[in-house]
Amino acid sequence: MSNAAEIKAKAIETLDIEAKAVEKLKTRIDDEFVAAVECILACKARVVVTGMGKSGHIGRKIAATLASTGTPSFFMHPAEAFHGDLGMVTEDDVVIAISNSGESTEVVNILPIIRRIGATIIAMCGRPDSQLGKNSDYFINIGVEREACPLGLAPTASTTATLAMGDAIAMALMSVRNFTSQDFALFHPGGALGRRLLLKVSNVMHTGDENPIVKADTSAKDALFTMTDKGLGAASVVDEQGKFIGLVTDGIIRRALAKDYSFLDEPVKNIMFTTPLTISSDKLAAEALSVMDKHKPRPVTVLPVVDGDREPVGIVHLTDLLRQGVV
Numbered sequence: 001m002s003n004a005a006e007i008k009a010k011a012i013e014t015l016d017i018e019a020k021a022v023e024k025l026k027t028r029i030d031d032e033f034v035a036a037v038e039c040i041l042a043c044k045a046r047v048v049v050t051g052m053g054k055s056g057h058i059g060r061k062i063a064a065t066l067a068s069t070g071t072p073s074f075f076m077h078p079a080e081a082f083h084g085d086l087g088m089v090t091e092d093d094v095v096i097a098i099s100n101s102g103e104s105t106e107v108v109n110i111l112p113i114i115r116r117i118g119a120t121i122i123a124m125c126g127r128p129d130s131q132l133g134k135n136s137d138y139f140i141n142i143g144v145e146r147e148a149c150p151l152g153l154a155p156t157a158s159t160t161a162t163l164a165m166g167d168a169i170a171m172a173l174m175s176v177r178n179f180t181s182q183d184f185a186l187f188h189p190g191g192a193l194g195r196r197l198l199l200k201v202s203n204v205m206h207t208g209d210e211n212p213i214v215k216a217d218t219s220a221k222d223a224l225f226t227m228t229d230k231g232l233g234a235a236s237v238v239d240e241q242g243k244f245i246g247l248v249t250d251g252i253i254r255r256a257l258a259k260d261y262s263f264l265d266e267p268v269k270n271i272m273f274t275t276p277l278t279i280s281s282d283k284l285a286a287e288a289l290s291v292m293d294k295h296k297p298r299p300v301t302v303l304p305v306v307d308g309d310r311e312p313v314g315i316v317h318l319t320d321l322l323r324q325g326v327v
Contacts, residue, residue, distance in 0.1 A: 051098030062166030078106035091118030102130020205314030236312035246272035
């Protein structure tokens with residue numbers, strides 16, 4: 001067999017073994033699993049995840065997933081725990097201890113102290129008769145029939161199964177808590193999702209002196225000066241009461257100039273858009289971008305912001321949204 005064929009064959013075999021290990025986890029979603037999830041739901045403090053070696057690496061990811069989806073959680077290294085970090089654990093905490101064999105020395109050694117503290121222990125383990133399995137309050141079976149490693153030594157299928165089960169726990173908790181995309185964004189304010197779900201029109205619109213507004217009887221020439229001064233390529237048009245009645249843009253001016261110059265001395269109300277798209281300041285900035293993109297026959301680059309009294313309180317430009325990463 002050529003190297004290429006051997007590489008492909010082994011890779012496919014690995015994926016098959018790990019896929020079967022994950023598939024078998026469905027049979028482990030039983031009453032014990034439900035009880036463990038309900039225990040976490042009832043937790044008044046934090047979920048403390050611990051594990052040694054590769055299980056520790058998986059544990060860090062599980063703790064991070066729980067924390068970002070509404071379950072306060074952190075990872076505690078079992079070796080460091082034995083040298084002082086157990087002080088982070090309280091009686092109101094739930095400890096998820098991970099060990100495929102259930103006999104990892106560092107994990108087993110801290111179980112008596114966790115018991116003395118009074119925290120609840122959930123074992124994610126492959127053997128219910130192991131030290132970890134026997135000394136836990138809840139047991140979640142993540143055991144696998146075989147590792148993908150040809151030597152049967154390197155944790156492969158077992159770590160994949162553990163990670164998948166951790167995701168199952170986190171997603172079950174999210175569902176029961178009715179955790180929303182807005183909640184998720186709250187914990188990810190620095191990411192693209194946070195910007196899309198937290199940033200509102202009021203955060204990006206131009207207001208006050210930066211908001212170009214002209215009256216309906218203002219000449220097209222003076223409206224052009226106003227647009228040039230504000231640099232947004234458009235201006236909201238208002239009536240005598242200051243109510244929004246239309247929009248004039250540099251595009252309108254250019255198209256009119258292509259015909260003749262006489263319009264420049266006419267009221268801007270003669271050339272304005274009378275039914276432009278608008279948005280309110282409390283809408284998400286992402287919604288403003290969507291409104292701009294979906295405008296027919298072509299997308300627009302400016303969007304007047306109008307309040308409940310039809311007063312133009314601001315204006316949003318496409319570049320403002322792109323600058324903020326609302327894409």
